[in-house]
Amino acid sequence: MPASKKILFLAGDGIGPEVMAQVRRVMDWLNQTGRTAFEVEDALVGGAAYDAQGTPLHDDTVALALAADAVLLGAVGGPKWDASLPFELKPERGLLRLRKDLELFANLRPAMVFDALAEASTLKTELVSGLDVMIVRELTGGVYFGQPRGISALPNGERRGVNTQVYDTHEIVRVAKVAFDLAGKRGKRLCSVEKANVMESGLLWREEVTKLGADYPEIALSHMYADNCAMQLVRQPKQFDVIVTDNLFGDILSDCAAMLTGSLGMLPSASLGAADAAGNRRAMYEPVHGSAPDIAGQDKANPLATILSFSMMLRYSFDLAEEADLVDNAVRGVLAKGLRTGDIFQPGKTLVGTTGMGDALLAEMAQLAN
Ligand SMILES: NC(=O)c1ccc[n+]([C@@H]2O[C@H](COP(=O)([O-])OP(=O)(O)OC[C@H]3O[C@@H](n4cnc5c(N)ncnc54)[C@H](O)[C@@H]3O)[C@@H](O)[C@H]2O)c1
Structure with missing residues (x-):
C-alpha cells in the first residue's frame, strides 16, 4: 500500500473550481488504481473565502495548509472583489499570506513546449520544439x-x-x-x-x-x-x-x-519551502494563469496547467516520478490527438471543453497504463 498523503485543495475563484475538479478526477483515478493514497481536504481562498468567512484566507485554512503534505491552488480574484474591497481584503492577499506563512522561498516555473503546440510559440518551431x-x-x-x-x-x-x-x-x-x-x-x-x-x-x-x-x-x-x-x-x-x-x-x-511556450493555459508552477528532518518540504502548486473571469462557469477553461501543477506535486513533493510521467505523457497524448480547449485551438483541431479535456486525459492515462 502506498503511504497516505494529505493534500489541501484550495479551488479559489473564477475558473479555479472548474480546473481543480479535473485534477480531482486524475487524483481519484491514481487512488483507485492503487498507485497513490491521497486524502483530500477542501478549503476556501480568495474572493470565495471573503464571501463565506469575511477574509481572503481564514486562520483555520492556514492551519490546514501547514498540516498538509502539499497544497494545490486553483486561482483567485475577479471583478466582483477587485473594485469594492480594501487592499488587505482583496483575494490576492490570501495567496500572498499563504506563500508567506508557509515560508515558500523557491518558486519553480517550468517552460515546457509540447511538440503538438510548438507552432504556438513566437519563436521558430525548431528553436522551441521539445523545450x-x-x-x-x-x-x-x-x-x-x-x-x-x-x-x-x-x-x-x-x-x-x-x-x-x-x-x-x-x-x-x-x-x-x-x-x-x-x-x-x-x-x-x-x-x-x-x-x-x-x-x-x-x-x-x-x-x-x-x-x-x-x-x-x-x-x-x-x-x-x-x-x-x-x-x-x-x-x-x-x-x-x-x-x-x-x-x-x-x-x-x-x-x-x-x-516561449505560447500558451498561458499550459503553464504550471510550484513554490517550495524548507525541508524538515525527514526531508519533506512545505509546498504549494498552482497554475500560472489567473481566475479568467471572462470564461468562468462556461466549461471553456483549459485544465492542463493545473493538471501539470499536480504532476509537479507528484514529482517534487512525493518522488512519484512514474506517476508524474504518466500524467505528463497523457497530456502529450491528448494534444497529439488534436484535442484543444479554446485558448490553444488551431484550425483543423478538435475543440473540447474543460470536462471534455478531463475525459480525454483520463482515457489516455488508462490506455498508457495498460
Ligand atoms: N495566481 C492567481 O490566482 C492569479 C494570477 C493572475 C491573475 N489573477 C487574478 O485573476 C483575475 C483575472 O486576471 P487576468 O485576466 O489578468 O489574467 P487571467 O490569467 O485570469 O486571464 C488572462 C486571459 O487568459 C485566459 N485564460 C487564463 N487562463 C486560462 C485557462 N486555463 N484556459 C483558457 N483561457 C485562460 C483568460 O480567459 C483571459 O482571456 C484578476 O482578478 C487577477 O487579479 C490571479
Whole structure:
C-alpha cells in the first residue's frame, strides 16, 4: 500500500473550481488504481473565502495548509472583489499570506513546449520544439523586500525612490540547494544567473553557489549574467536545463521563458519551502494563469496547467516520478490527438471543453497504463 498523503485543495475563484475538479478526477483515478493514497481536504481562498468567512484566507485554512503534505491552488480574484474591497481584503492577499506563512522561498516555473503546440510559440518551431527549461526563482528576499526602501523628499525639491537588493548567505544557499537537487532529477545541468560584474549581492551569490557546487560533483554548474541570460533564452533556449536566480531577475526571466511556450493555459508552477528532518518540504502548486473571469462557469477553461501543477506535486513533493510521467505523457497524448480547449485551438483541431479535456486525459492515462 502506498503511504497516505494529505493534500489541501484550495479551488479559489473564477475558473479555479472548474480546473481543480479535473485534477480531482486524475487524483481519484491514481487512488483507485492503487498507485497513490491521497486524502483530500477542501478549503476556501480568495474572493470565495471573503464571501463565506469575511477574509481572503481564514486562520483555520492556514492551519490546514501547514498540516498538509502539499497544497494545490486553483486561482483567485475577479471583478466582483477587485473594485469594492480594501487592499488587505482583496483575494490576492490570501495567496500572498499563504506563500508567506508557509515560508515558500523557491518558486519553480517550468517552460515546457509540447511538440503538438510548438507552432504556438513566437519563436521558430525548431528553436522551441521539445523545450524543457526549469527556472528556480528566489521568492522571499532581494530587492522586493530589502531595507531601506521608500520615497523621500530631498532638500532640493526633488524626490528619491529607494529599494535595496540584499541577500544573506543562508537565503542564497537554500534556494541553490533546491536548484541543485532539481537538476539532479533532470538533465544534471544548472546555470546560476546574477550580475556579479556590477552588483556585490551578485558576487556573493556566485561565490556561495560555486561553494555549494562542490557538494554536487554530478551537476555541471555554469554561471551567466542576467542580461546575457535574457538574450540566450530567446536565442537558443534549449541550451538550458535548470536556471537559478534571484527574485527580481527570476520574475523577469521566468515570464520571458514562459512565453516561449505560447500558451498561458499550459503553464504550471510550484513554490517550495524548507525541508524538515525527514526531508519533506512545505509546498504549494498552482497554475500560472489567473481566475479568467471572462470564461468562468462556461466549461471553456483549459485544465492542463493545473493538471501539470499536480504532476509537479507528484514529482517534487512525493518522488512519484512514474506517476508524474504518466500524467505528463497523457497530456502529450491528448494534444497529439488534436484535442484543444479554446485558448490553444488551431484550425483543423478538435475543440473540447474543460470536462471534455478531463475525459480525454483520463482515457489516455488508462490506455498508457495498460
Ligand atoms: N495566481 C492567481 O490566482 C492569479 C494570477 C493572475 C491573475 N489573477 C487574478 O485573476 C483575475 C483575472 O486576471 P487576468 O485576466 O489578468 O489574467 P487571467 O490569467 O485570469 O486571464 C488572462 C486571459 O487568459 C485566459 N485564460 C487564463 N487562463 C486560462 C485557462 N486555463 N484556459 C483558457 N483561457 C485562460 C483568460 O480567459 C483571459 O482571456 C484578476 O482578478 C487577477 O487579479 C490571479
